[in-house]
Each structure stands twice: as C-alpha cells, then as structure tokens.
Amino acid sequence: MSVHESSFIVDSDVEVPVPAAGEVWTVGAVILDRNGAAFAQKRSADRRLFPDTWDIVGGHVETGETILEALAREVEEETGWRLRRVRQFLGTTTWTGDDGGGLRHEADYLVEVDGDLDDPALEWTKHSAHGWFGRDDLVRLKENLRPGEFLIHDLVARAVETLPDKS
Numbered sequence: 001m002s003v004h005e006s007s008f009i010v011d012s013d014v015e016v017p018v019p020a021a022g023e024v025w026t027v028g029a030v031i032l033d034r035n036g037a038a039f040a041q042k043r044s045a046d047r048r049l050f051p052d053t054w055d056i057v058g059g060h061v062e063t064g065e066t067i068l069e070a071l072a073r074e075v076e077e078e079t080g081w082r083l084r085r086v087r088q089f090l091g092t093t094t095w096t097g098d099d100g101g102g103l104r105h106e107a108d109y110l111v112e113v114d115g116d117l118d119d120p121a122l123e124w125t126k127h128s129a130h131g132w133f134g135r136d137d138l139v140r141l142k143e144n145l146r147p148g149e150f151l152i153h154d155l156v157a158r159a160v161e162t163l164p165d166k167s
Contacts, residue, residue, distance in 0.1 A: 007072075007082070007083075008068075008072060008082075008083045008084055008085060008086065009084065009085045009086070010068065010085075010086045011085070011086060011087055011088070014086050014087070014088065014089050014109070015089040016066075016067050016068060016089070016107070017067060017092055017105070017107050019061065019067070019105065023105055024060070024101070024102065024103065024104045024105070025060070025061040025067065025070075025104065025105045025106070025107065026058060026059060026060050026061065026104050026105070026106045026107075027058050027059065027061060027067055027070045027071045027074060027106065027107050027108070027109070028056045028057070028058035028090075028106055028107070028108040028109070028155070029056060029057045029058055029071055029074065029075050029083075029108075029109055029111045030056055030090060030108065030109070030110045030111065030155065030156055030159040031056075031057060031075070031079075031081070031111055031112075031113055032110070032112070032159070032160075033117050033132055034117075035132075035134065036134065036135075036160060037132035037133055037134040037160070038056070038132065038133050038134075038156045038159060038160055039056070039057065039079075039117075039120070039130065039131075039132055039133075040054045040055060040056055040130065040131060040132075040133055040141060040152065040156065041054070041055060041056075041057070041078070041120075041122060041127040041129065041130040041131075042054050042055070042127060042128050042129040042130070042131075043055050043126065043127060043128075044125070044126055044127060044128050045128065047126065048099045049097045049099040049101070050097065052128075052144050053143070053144050053145055053149075053152070054131075054140070054141045054143060054152055054153075055152055056108070056152055056155065056156065057074055057075055057078045057079055058071075058074050058078075058106070058108075059074045059077075059078070067107050068086065071083060071086070071109060071111070075111070075113060077123065078120075078122065078123055078126075078127075079113070079115070079120040079121060079122065080115060080120060080121025081113035081114060081115030081116075081117070081120065082113060082114045082115060083111055083112075083113055084111075084112045084113055084114045085111060085112040086109050086110075086111050087109070087110045087111060087112060088109065088110040088159075088162075089107070089108075089109055090108040090109060090110055090155060090158065090159060091107075091108060091155075092105060092106065092107050092108075093105075093106045093108065093151060093155075094106075095151065108155055110159045110162075133156060133160070134160065135160055135161070138153060138156060138157050138160065139153075141153035141156060
C-alpha cells in the first residue's frame with residue numbers, strides 16, 4: 001500500500017523523520033536505473049563542502065519544507081528528473097561537514113524517478129561528472145576520500161545490495 005504525496009507515491013512503510021526546532025536537515029536520494037545501478041554525481045573541485053567527491057542527489061531542507069518536499073525539489077533541481085516513488089527509507093545519518101556549517105541530520109531514501117536517465121540536466125556549476133554505479137564499481141565512490149569518509153559509498157552499497165542479483 002502506498003500514499004500519494006502531491007505528485008509522487010510514498011510506499012506505506014517509508015519512515016519520514018520530523019525535524020526538531022533548530023535542527024539542520026538534508027535529504028539524499030539513491031536513484032537506481034533499470035539494471036539496479038545507482039546514480040551519483042561528482043562535486044566540483046571548487047565546492048566548499050566535500051570538493052571533488054562523489055555524491056548522491058540531495059541537499060538542504062529549506063524553511064517551511066517537509067523532508068519529502070525537499071527530496072522532490074532536490075531531485076528535480078539537480079537532475080531535471082521528477083520524483084515518482086519513494087520506495088525505502090535508508091536511514092538517518094548525523095554528520096558535520098568540512099565547511100564550518102555545524103551538525104546536520106540527513107534522511108536518505110531509495111527512489112524511482114521519471115525522465116531520461118541517460119541525459120540528466122546536471123547543475124554544471126556544482127558538479128563536474130556523473131555516473132551509474134553497480135555492484136562491481138562501487139569502489140569508485142571512494143575516490144578522493146580518507147577512511148571514515150565513506151558515507152556515500154556505504155549508503156549506495158546498502159541500497160544496491162538490497163536488490164535481487166540480476167546475473
């Protein structure tokens with residue numbers, strides 16, 4: 001059973017955290033293609049936060065937005081695709097960036113989108129590359145990172161590993 005959140009479907013067992021007053025929240029979307037590979041984009045080298053590293057689609061929850069509204073907005077802004085379905089809550093992570101912005105809480109989701117998956121409309125001022133990462137090339141998500149900084153790799157690996165093996 002699923003519920004509709006405006007123009008997209010949210011599976012009934014999907015958890016949605018409710019931010020407390022004063023907390024800074026971000027959202028992340030693990031987007032899979034037909035083959036079960038996950039989409040990631042490389043942050044530009046001049047980015048203040050996590051420069052030149054692979055990242056999933058996502059960003060900050062703005063004032064007055066719900067977690068899922070922010071998720072839909074970020075998917076569209078960063079790729080041109082439209083959020084169709086929120087399939088699974090992948091968990092909440094609390095982290096402090098290298099930009100002095102303080103503590104953040106991040107809610108991550110496995111989602112399905114509508115649009116041309118071969119031609120994302122990236123924000124080229126913020127990202128320098130994009131790619132699809134299957135089970136066999138997840139290690140690329142660790143580029144330019146030190147041990148302990150594998151949040152994106154581990155999140156995508158968890159999402160990809162939950163899918164049935166297509167081989």
